[in-house]
Amino acid sequence: MLTSSPFLAGCAGIQSALDPAGVEADAVAALFWVMVAGAAVIWLAVMGVLYYATRRDRVVHSETFAGRVILWAGAILPTLILTALLAYGLSMMPRLRPWDARAAEDAPLRIEVVGEQFWWRVTYHRDGMEPVVSANEIRMPVGERVTFTLRSADVIHAFWIPSLGGKMDMIPGRENTLTLEATKAGIYRGPCAEFCGSSHALMALAAVVMETGAFDEWLARQAEPSPGVGENEAGRAAFLANGCGACHAVAGTEANGTIGPDLSHLGSRVTLGAGIVENSKAGIGRFIAETDHVKPGVRMPAYRALPDEEIDAIAGWLKGLE
Amino acid sequence: MRLIPREVESLWTLFTAPVIWAGHFLAAYIGAAVFCAKQDLLPFGFGGVRAYIAAITLLALAGIVLAGFLAWRQWGFGAEDPPHQGWSREDRRRFQGFATLLLCALSLVAVVFTAMPAIFIAECNP
Ligand SMILES: [Cu+2]
Numbered sequence: 149m150l151t152s153s154p155f156l157a158g159c160a161g162i163q164s165a166l167d168p169a170g171v172e173a174d175a176v177a178a179l180f181w182v183m184v185a186g187a188a189v190i191w192l193a194v195m196g197v198l199y200y201a202t203r204r205d206r207v208v209h210s211e212t213f214a215g216r217v218i219l220w221a222g223a224i225l226p227t228l229i230l231t232a233l234l235a236y237g238l239s240m241m242p243r244l245r246p247w248d249a250r251a252a253e254d255a256p257l258r259i260e261v262v263g264e265q266f267w268w269r270v271t272y273h274r275d276g277m278e279p280v281v282s283a284n285e286i287r288m289p290v291g292e293r294v295t296f297t298l299r300s301a302d303v304i305h306a307f308w309i310p311s312l313g314g315k316m317d318m319i320p321g322r323e324n325t326l327t328l329e330a331t332k333a334g335i336y337r338g339p340c341a342e343f344c345g346s347s348h349a350l351m352a353l354a355a356v357v358m359e360t361g362a363f364d365e366w367l368a369r370q371a372e373p374s375p376g377v378g379e380n381e382a383g384r385a386a387f388l389a390n391g392c393g394a395c396h397a398v399a400g401t402e403a404n405g406t407i408g409p410d411l412s413h414l415g416s417r418v419t420l421g422a423g424i425v426e427n428s429k430a431g432i433g434r435f436i437a438e439t440d441h442v443k444p445g446v447r448m449p450a451y452r453a454l455p456d457e458e459i460d461a462i463a464g465w466l467k468g469l470e
Numbered sequence: 471m472r473l474i475p476r477e478v479e480s481l482w483t484l485f486t487a488p489v490i491w492a493g494h495f496l497a498a499y500i501g502a503a504v505f506c507a508k509q510d511l512l513p514f515g516f517g518g519v520r521a522y523i524a525a526i527t528l529l530a531l532a533g534i535v536l537a538g539f540l541a542w543r544q545w546g547f548g549a550e551d552p553p554h555q556g557w558s559r560e561d562r563r564r565f566q567g568f569a570t571l572l573l574c575a576l577s578l579v580a581v582v583f584t585a586m587p588a589i590f591i592a593e594c595n596p
Contacts (some may be wrong), residue, residue: 215551227579234583238590 162337165310169332169357172313175240186233197221255295255327259286263298263305263318265344266351266443267409267422272367280370281397283409284422287356289363290333298324306341309355315341330357335418346445352423373400374413376468383465386458390451398469408448416470433463477544479563484570486537487577494530494581498523498588506594520588527585534578541570 161167168174200206209217262269272280286309288294298307300318307326308315311334316326340351358366377384377400384401387393393403399412414420420427421435421443435442436459439450451459505512505519512518542548544567554565 211551223575231583231586234586235590238587241587241590242592 162335163310163339167311169330169334169336170309170312171329171331173311174331176314179237179240182236183233186229190229255293257288257292258295258297259288260297260299261286261307261318262301263307263340263344263351264301265303265445265447266340266347268351268353269301269409272370274364274367277367277371280367281410282370282413283411284419285354285356285417286338287358287363287366288328288330289360290330290357292360293327293329296326296328298326303344304342305344305351307338308341309336309338309353311336312355312357317342333357333359337423339423347443350422350424350443352419354418354423356418370413373398374415374469376415376465376470377401379468380461380465383461383463383468386454387462387465390454390458390462392462395448411466412469414469415467427467429460429463429467432466433459436462475540477540481566483537483540483544484566484573487534487570487574490530490533490537491577491580491584494526495584497526498584501526502588502594509594516593520592523585523588527581530581531578534574534581538571538574538578541567541574543567545571 165173165176166180168177256275258273260271260273268284270282270284270286272282274280296307296316298316298318299322300320302320304320305318306315307318309328312330313326313328316324318324334357336355336357338353338355340348342348344351377398387398388401388403393401393405395405395408396411397404397406398410403411414432415427417427419425420431425431425435425442437450437452437454439446439448441450501522502519505516509515545564546567550564552565552568554561554568
């Protein structure tokens with residue numbers, strides 16, 4: 149128990165393909181278990197034969213018999229097993245990558261995700277709504293098929309939420325389409341799954357699966373400026389005075405930069421800095437002052453020269469943007 | 471005219487089946503790729519690709535079965551068991567026939583595995 153528990157820990161949790169919460173992830177998990185079972189049976193059979201061949205009081209078989217064993221057990225049987233496993237795996241392809249060009253094109257919810265070193269730009273296209281911009285977090289309704297349009301702004305990244313489905317690359321100059329349907333509400337995690345630079349390991353996103361009604365309410369709130377914009381006067385002034393708005397947009401202020409993540413509703417995100425820092429006032433302050441320590445190679449200058457009170461004020465204001 | 475080719479003594483017949491396998495592989499993958507890139511210009515749907523793959527697969531299998539039969543004949547229809555490692559010309563002939571037969575079996579399976587996706591995949595997925 150003690151020795152196996154570190155391995156079993158990988159079988160559950162927010163980032164496990166073995167604890168599926170989506171239609172595609174169910175198929176991946178089923179495929180995995182069938183393959184494991186098949187491999188176990190083959191392994192046991194091979195070990196059995198090995199034991200038989202190394203017994204002390206073994207019988208000597210004729211050459212004809214040995215030749216027949218090689219033909220049937222060494223060539224024909226493995227071919228049949230491989231054929232069966234291949235057929236099973238292939239038969240799953242349509243389920244692993246459900247694809248219907250027309251359905252994807254006018255899906256009621258399309259989420260555009262752009263991988264950038266080292267964060268995710270996210271835009272929601274919901275039927276009958278203006279596009280809603282966000283970052284570093286995906287929210288989607290449970291039980292609804294969602295289309296993802298995946299792109300990259302610089303190098304290859306890969307989009308993968310193991311609890312919900314398979315992985316797909318984000319390739320510069322290309323648009324890849326993935327569709328996912330979540331079956332269980334909850335918070336999951338998706339790491340960038342293709343090496344993309346010094347902070348590749350610090351690039352992840354939170355995937356929040358919500359009940360449909362709650363999702364639409366949430367999206368409607370995201371479409372409007374946060375009520376927190378008007379609070380913490382000093383924090384907002386410092387944010388604007390230090391030029392943060394050249395790279396970051398905050399709806400309801402003159403900050404409209406598009407180089408970095410949209411911060412309009414930063415306060416209500418599950419994580420900070422693309423899944424690596426706790427989203428608290430202290431966490432935001434630390435990200436602003438020690439950006440390059442928190443995330444080596446990041447495209448945001450560290451503001452360690454700013455006085456603590458100013459950083460504190462900015463962090464307080466940003467945390468209030470819910 | 472003979473229906474079945476005369477036996478030739480050449481090393482090249484050893485490669486017939488693997489060459490058919492390689493040709494089938496390329497024809498299947500390139501055909502599907504070209505269809506998916508140009509499907510808007512083509513008058514038929516993905517069903518056409520599947521029919522095409524079925525046709526080249528049957529063709530390839532027929533070729534491999536024929537090559538297999540010739541190899542079986544070269545081997546002397548199994549009159550003697552391998553490994554055929556003597557010094558005689560007869561041994562060399564049998565060895566090559568047997569090796570060719572094994573390669574035919576491998577290529578047969580490979581062609582079937584190459585074609586199997588067409589049974590399950592019914593559309594281009596960008
Ligand atoms: Cu990345």
